[in-house]
Amino acid sequence: MAKQSAGAASGEGLEALLARRLREKGLRATPDRMRIFRVLARSAEPLTVRAVADRLRDDHLNITTVYRVMELFVALGIVHPVIVGHEAVGYELMAPFRPHHEHFLCAKCGRVVDIYDCPFEEAVAALSRDAGYEVTFHQMEMHGVCQACR
Amino acid sequence: MAKQSAGAASGEGLEALLARRLREKGLRATPDRMRIFRVLARSAEPLTVRAVADRLRDDHLNITTVYRVMELFVALGIVHPVIVGHEAVGYELMAPFRPHHEHFLCAKCGRVVDIYDCPFEEAVAALSRDAGYEVTFHQMEMHGVCQACR
DNA sequence: TTATTTGCAAAGCGTTTGCATTGGG
DNA sequence: CCCAATGCAAACGCTTTGCAAATAA
Numbered sequence: 290m291a292k293q294s295a296g297a298a299s300g301e302g303l304e305a306l307l308a309r310r311l312r313e314k315g316l317r318a319t320p321d322r323m324r325i326f327r328v329l330a331r332s333a334e335p336l337t338v339r340a341v342a343d344r345l346r347d348d349h350l351n352i353t354t355v356y357r358v359m360e361l362f363v364a365l366g367i368v369h370p371v372i373v374g375h376e377a378v379g380y381e382l383m384a385p386f387r388p389h390h391e392h393f394l395c396a397k398c399g400r401v402v403d404i405y406d407c408p409f410e411e412a413v414a415a416l417s418r419d420a421g422y423e424v425t426f427h428q429m430e431m432h433g434v435c436q437a438c439r
Numbered sequence: 440m441a442k443q444s445a446g447a448a449s450g451e452g453l454e455a456l457l458a459r460r461l462r463e464k465g466l467r468a469t470p471d472r473m474r475i476f477r478v479l480a481r482s483a484e485p486l487t488v489r490a491v492a493d494r495l496r497d498d499h500l501n502i503t504t505v506y507r508v509m510e511l512f513v514a515l516g517i518v519h520p521v522i523v524g525h526e527a528v529g530y531e532l533m534a535p536f537r538p539h540h541e542h543f544l545c546a547k548c549g550r551v552v553d554i555y556d557c558p559f560e561e562a563v564a565a566l567s568r569d570a571g572y573e574v575t576f577h578q579m580e581m582h583g584v585c586q587a588c589r
Numbered sequence: 590t591t592a593t594t595t596g597c598a599a600a601g602c603g604t605t606t607g608c609a610t611t612g613g614g
Numbered sequence: 615c616c617c618a619a620t621g622c623a624a625a626c627g628c629t630t631t632g633c634a635a636a637t638a639a
Binding site: 371372378393396402408409411412413417421422423424425426427428430432433435436439 | 520521522528543546552554558559561562563565566567570571572573574575576577578579580581582583584585586589
């Protein structure tokens with residue numbers, strides 16, 4: 290079922306938003322960049338550079354381009370890196386391109402479960418208020434055993 | 440309140456604990472492994488393989504050994520990988536070798552601030568109780584601007 | 590003693606870089 | 615038209631691997 294609405298507008302709108310963000314910085318909304326964005330938007334989990342390139346092999350997308358676009362997206366705050374298993378770094382869209390969520394990694398089946406109903410907002414807000422930290426982004430990573438595996 | 444005592448005994452005891460954990464698995468508590476452990480224990484922040492090797496250059500520690508020991512420590516749950524800046528993967532001791540804490544990354548000064556007074560325990564416990572996830576480890580990563588930089 | 594661990598050097602491979610070409614605005 | 619972006623291939627450097635020597639238990 291779709292948890293959509295939360296923070297992300299629908300597909301079309303997000304691409305327009307990305308294009309605007311790029312142009313604001315004097316950068317171009319090229320076909321390659323939009324393709325890479327779409328691949329990330331479709332994926333249910335973080336993708337490595339390699340994974341993105343693989344999914345765009347038919348479009349003759351050079352992997353060097355993926356590296357460069359990914360670096361750009363990180364710098365622009367469009368994606369952020371997350372450690373997938375024990376080492377591999379993957380990239381994932383962040384708000385407002387994708388609704389905020391936390392990660393739960395199951396030690397048994399190895400799956401990464403996204404938890405959209407973030408129960409930490411309150412505590413993070415409190416930290417901003419009381420401890421003087423201005424938190425603009427947060428991400429919780431939890432390890433353990435998922436429902437299905439117990 | 441100080442969550443100290445929680446799991447981490449003082450230096451000496453931790454090394455003994457590490458040695459025991461290794462031997463339990465039929466592995467050896469070699470000088471190199473203990474040295475690497477000590478370097479991690481002394482560090483205030485996550486260290487890359489390279490950083491560990493650099494700090495042990497005087498001991499003629501081969502970097503290949505550091506790679507192998509780090510891989511072992513990850514497998515044994517003695518350290519865990521964290522993304523440091525925008526990419527680099529560093530390693531950090533985890534409980535009970537180091538008290539549990541969260542990370543706050545300041546966008547201005549770039550420092551990584553450790554937050555020991557974890558305000559998320561409650562919510563994590565609730566998730567375990569109510570949603571059926573058995574959480575054995577969690578780590579929050581927050582980005583923003585720290586007190587000093589505001 | 591003996592299986593584990595380490596050092597060394599070579600191989601492997603993911604990532605970066607330079608430069609000419611293409612193409613978006 | 616101009617400068618950003620891409621493709622290609624070479625360069626780089628991090629990480630892994632094989633094997634012989636060293637060593638913890």
